Amino acid sequence: MEKIRVGLFGFGRTGKIVANEFVKDNSFSLKWVVRKTHKDEHKFATDLLGFEFEEGEIFSVDEINGSFFKDKPVDIIVDFANSIAVNHYAKAAELGIKIISAISNYKEKDLETLSSLSSKTAVLYSPNITLGINFLLIASQILQKIAPHADIEIVEEHFREKQDISGTAKKLASVLNLDQEKHVNSIRVGGIVGKHDVIFGLPNQTIRLTHESISRAAFGQGATFAAKWLIDKPAGLYSMEYIITDKFKRNIPVY
Amino acid sequence: MEKIRVGLFGFGRTGKIVANEFVKDNSFSLKWVVRKTHKDEHKFATDLLGFEFEEGEIFSVDEINGSFFKDKPVDIIVDFANSIAVNHYAKAAELGIKIISAISNYKEKDLETLSSLSSKTAVLYSPNITLGINFLLIASQILQKIAPHADIEIVEEHFREKQDISGTAKKLASVLNLDQEKHVNSIRVGGIVGKHDVIFGLPNQTIRLTHESISRAAFGQGATFAAKWLIDKPAGLYSMEYIITDKFKRNIPVY
Amino acid sequence: MEKIRVGLFGFGRTGKIVANEFVKDNSFSLKWVVRKTHKDEHKFATDLLGFEFEEGEIFSVDEINGSFFKDKPVDIIVDFANSIAVNHYAKAAELGIKIISAISNYKEKDLETLSSLSSKTAVLYSPNITLGINFLLIASQILQKIAPHADIEIVEEHFREKQDISGTAKKLASVLNLDQEKHVNSIRVGGIVGKHDVIFGLPNQTIRLTHESISRAAFGQGATFAAKWLIDKPAGLYSMEYIITDKFKRNIPVY
């Protein structure tokens, strides 16, 4: 099978980890990486990541001109950079290049841009692209419908320096219609990477759905998972939640 | 709304707890309880359970004659007794009385009896009727399809005296195609009522689905839940897994 | 060995469970039970608890006169009643009867009474007499000294109706010098009997000390444990924490 050609925006702490996952996965060929600065320009991402072959040439965002996406064709763009990259999507979308964006700090107009491009190509937008977290989001909503009288509490644990309630906990509270002030409990201790626990309490039983992050590479694996799913989809606006609900629908066991 | 009239088979340790749940729930009226022995015959279950009103007259199984189900009409039979009761279902089924059986030690011919009666009335058979356990069964199967490369282990914890692997853990291993010898870990300590943990390990994240039993009343609540669902269903053979998959189908969120 | 003769104050929900533990334990003989009302007066606690022998005659508190403790001699008094019983301790203390009190709502003057009686007999006072909770209290304090830079958070889970932060969590926060408002997280869902988790977070590891209550009989077992310890002790004021620290001292392994 032909490899899926990928262009990556972002080569910061998370971007590097994401690049690493795409390089490791034989289904993909990382064609290029675009970063904000000129650092490591024209080096290969694979060299910087310690691989023995050359893949993922690094370009500064300043080098993106009118013909960039034509000259260096890819099947899919993956964006872990920041809201700046969104302005370059239009040219890619016209060429039918699919787009995955995991940016969390979009403004209203950025989201409108994404939405309008989705008439031309398949666009997936998910600020939290981790597989397990999205499973928790969907499974929790279903369990709430099955057991509407259950009391629900969310516990999230992260490293001491993390400010605010985690975005994931906020999202969980929102889809479960829980008052975030009352029902989200934030634990901040030591170096915990990230743990989310949704507790359903019934009079005679308790059900816990728990997600523990081991490393940020989970983001990268979410992105490779999403890319494989998106590659054969028609134009439209998708999300990780959409993929997971779709997987739920197709995989409910038959009794 | 009119109350659902219930006849209960079994008034042992679990039977009493189940009776208690039906009496407490305003949607039901417990008409009678049938037990194997003559103990407490013609007393009221409610008296023995400490309620201030009379409901659930107790009969010995010997008193079930040709007209029992006509003289003491109910909408649904709930069976937490043992395999003996199954032989009395036929008369009830002919009258359209629905049947819920939670018996685990059925023989092949008992299951055939259940199956043949299901052409006449709605029959629900589930040896483990707890809501949360059935949620775990279904959610685990879906997650396995979403993350087929995940390693899966089952941990079950019970009180020290419990022999063998729990029936629930066996069922979980079976539906997940796991070798029970290798992937079920049984912890036997002290007085733990019952805990089941399905652990999904991915390279960068771990997902745990956990069910903890607080008391055996969870069986009773499973039975009331099943009875409310079954009461308006056509003839057919159902199970708790069937109900829960049905609830999954109807409640997948839309994105 | 001769049995320890026990007199119990209190025969409410917890009192009954405590009585049950003393009756079940062959080291003890339950001589009498004193309760506030006249209910079940002169019946035997064992009859009401379903045993086949007669032990623990029930008296109303009104029947305690000057010679009660002489006429019905015991080695130890166990009090799960309420602050009223404290006024009867003096007569018992004069006879050298030891006293265990697990009352949580004492006023200042009740505590003074206890303290003054401790010059005459061995008095143990612990509002939370559960073995495991006291282990957590001591082990947590030691771990905090070993790892002074660890971040510490307390999570306590209880049934939905429980008001306020649990007394145990308050005690844990107090001995660990944690601001209870910031570092105690209270989960209230369904029917959870009681769970306390002390989380120690270090940059590269997390240590959790967890106590889960299965039933209130844990109070009774704490009381039998304390009674066996107290029976040969000289006059003085003791607590469950004192016993457990003493056990720590005597049982630190030698390397």
Added chain:
Amino acid sequence: MEKIRVGLFGFGRTGKIVANEFVKDNSFSLKWVVRKTHKDEHKFATDLLGFEFEEGEIFSVDEINGSFFKDKPVDIIVDFANSIAVNHYAKAAELGIKIISAISNYKEKDLETLSSLSSKTAVLYSPNITLGINFLLIASQILQKIAPHADIEIVEEHFREKQDISGTAKKLASVLNLDQEKHVNSIRVGGIVGKHDVIFGLPNQTIRLTHESISRAAFGQGATFAAKWLIDKPAGLYSMEYIITDKFKRNIPVY
């Protein structure tokens, strides 16, 4: 305060992480690193670890001659290499240099060497030097003495590739007199770094002591902790368990 001068044996995967912890901690100055091969000879460990200053010159083991420890004086040797280094300890011990060894594959004669050197200098030997694990070891033994009737089970979770029962679980089973075949449960899934759970089951309560590793840097932090403790100790053979029991003794709260 003057910095503690450290010489490190080993610069493999774990050795690098340990070096990193000593460099980050202001109480120490990493003088040199000795490795088996000639790779990166005479470079500085700090450069390879991404620090902006030069510390920890790298030497091949072949360069250790009669005057090495005199020419490049340190206060303490830390060994995360392998059993080869033990043969170089004698010269260091004669100079009063203290020794910390975390090697797990020692042979009988290596242990004898360590033991004989401990008459000349302070030697600490611990194959598992993690703080939290050693806390679990000691606290579990004490709890077993406090609650001798408790059932105890050990659950250890690690990444899928890990062979055999973890050394820590074996050690826990050994000090608790548990049959490792029966009472250690090994979970192997995905990328779990390492988790150990000691479960104490009593009839009415369960106590869990849990240690979770976030990263292998926990070994390095164990080594810095041990080095600070060992630096002012007289000649003798010590272990991490010895330190932790000592800390227990000094820190039992007074009631």
